[in-house]
């Protein structure tokens with residue numbers, strides 16, 4: 001069985017969002033910094049954070065193909081591609097690339113979709129190449 005995230009006080013609003021099909025991130029009320037992953041305070045200025053909703057669009061900053069399962073739970077998932085995505089709102093997100101795909105390229109546009117899991121409270125954000 002694939003390991004699933006365990007929401008904590010910082011990430012609970014993020015995972016509640018993904019279960020609703022919303023990609024949420026934090027924006028600092030003081031300096032405007034877009035922050036991910038979720039934290040208690042802004043990493044740039046220690047200011048207060050507000051949740052915002054992302055449009056779920058971004059560009060591939062980097063990627064890697066995973067051929068060797070990191071643990072037994074991932075044996076049926078390999079090979080897969082991980083993409084590091086610069087989201088249009090200014091934060092960066094690591095996602096699995098899903099769907100019919102051509103080889104990813106740096107700068108390529110992707111969008112976020114949500115994959116249901118056996119836990120109805122957890123939906124995993126994934127990237128698909130724009131146009132899929």
Ligand SMILES: [Zn+2]
Pocket residue numbers: 028029030031032033042043044045046047
């Ligand atoms: Zn700040």
